[in-house]
Amino acid sequence: MFRTRSFPLRVIPAALALSILPATPPAMAAKPAPPLDPSAPMVAVAESTSQVWTALAVLPDGRMILDSPAWTGAPGPTLTLRDTGGATRPFPNAAWTDPATAPEHRLVSAESLQLADDGTLWVLDSGLDAADHPVAPPKLVQIDTRSATVTRTWPIDPAVLRPGSHVAGVRVGRGHAFILDSGVPGLIVLDLDHGPQRRLMDHHPSLTAQHPIIAGGHVVRDGSDRAAIVNATEIEISPDGQWLYYQPPCGPLYRIGTDLLTDPTITSFELDDSTTLWYKTPPLGGMTVARDGTLYFDDVSTGSIFRFTAGRVYQRIVVDPRLRWPAAPAITAAGQLYIPTAQLDRTPRFNHGQMAVQWPLTIYRIDTAALPAPVR
Structure with missing residues (x-):
């Protein structure tokens, strides 16, 4: 990557x-x-104590x-x-x-x-x-x-x-x-x-x-x-x-x-x-x-998740300090969005050759199907 x-x-x-x-x-x-307020609920579904997961596929x-x-x-x-x-x-x-x-x-x-x-x-x-x-x-x-x-x-x-x-x-x-x-x-x-x-x-x-x-x-x-x-x-x-x-x-x-x-x-x-x-x-x-053409973005600068609809409506759905460098997400046909937190700025490539990840790294899930439609 x-x-x-x-x-x-x-x-x-x-x-x-x-x-x-x-x-x-x-x-x-x-x-x-307007950003969702409160943010969409996130559920922790998996943790890693040794590997840095940068992407995933959900069967x-x-x-x-x-x-x-x-x-x-x-x-x-x-x-x-x-x-x-x-x-x-x-x-x-x-x-x-x-x-x-x-x-x-x-x-x-x-x-x-x-x-x-x-x-x-x-x-x-x-x-x-x-x-x-x-x-x-x-x-x-x-x-x-x-x-x-x-x-x-x-x-x-x-x-x-x-x-x-x-x-x-x-x-x-x-x-x-x-x-x-x-x-x-x-x-x-x-x-x-x-x-x-x-x-x-x-x-x-x-x-x-x-x-x-x-x-x-x-x-x-x-x-x-x-x-x-x-x-x-x-x-x-x-x-x-x-x-x-x-x-x-x-x-x-x-x-x-x-x-x-x-x-x-x-x-x-x-x-x-x-x-x-x-x-x-x-x-x-x-x-x-997603199936409807909505793009979901993981913003590493603010620890946020955004959606960008096919109609070009842009909305923040989550901001959370737990999202330290959210990496490549995956979304299922049912609208379950999975986000791995990778802390890549704490890995050797971006941290003076030292591994400083604060374990565990967590994968979160958001039910996007339960979110209200974005209203301008």
Whole structure:
């Protein structure tokens, strides 16, 4: 999820950052609604005393697949299955998370998860260890969650990677996988049926972090004590597969049509002009989309959860000091929103090489179906 670039804060003044944003048309103005008061109730559903979970998938029977990338510096398997009683085991099995297994048949660092309605789990493996050293080529892995078996893998073509690449986010739709390269800003489009892979929007400003991340009232810093600049890692796809949403953690959010990304006749110039500045989001730990097209954002700067409806109504539903760096959420068909708290600013990558997480880390659940509709 995170490969950082380091810049002293003085290197990117606001005027310069604004000047290098793409000249793309903004969407219609959003319509803010008053924050929910009181905040939506949060229920603690799981805790970790050793692993940093940055994403999750919730199965229909209530079991959870939990993602702990290597770069968090925490021990244990990169994917874990937690049953409804709280017991955990490596997922899909011990062999796929065993360092002794051949690299092409194991998960080194799961960076992003997507659960499909048919029970398919898509997993993006960067192949990088905690220090960003390559252990295995990056790959997309398809897992049948009903049988806990890997059904297919797609190695990422070296031709679409660059020195310093770090694949960080994936969404699948319309027969294609859309993969963010956070190490060297770009978008990789993989045709799942026919195999071709293309790299698009290389170094596009919408994929490139223009300013640091603010979390807990402070600028997030890397191991060199400089502002950590993280390119696009956050990605989501609309329920109909028509739109791809993406952003660097610092924001803002952009949108582009998937029909343009999957059409090999579209030129790079046409793509550059087709991105839309969708919303000026705060720094995000993750986002997810509900069946009705509502986007849910985890704001790491204030410990808040926001919703952004298909009608462009923006509303804070939760603010809570327990949400220290809320990470990539997941929402079920019934509207149960799950939010892992990751405290990433206390992990070695962003804390002078030291693990200072205050255990336990908690996953919370919010029943969004029980919330009142946002009223402007």
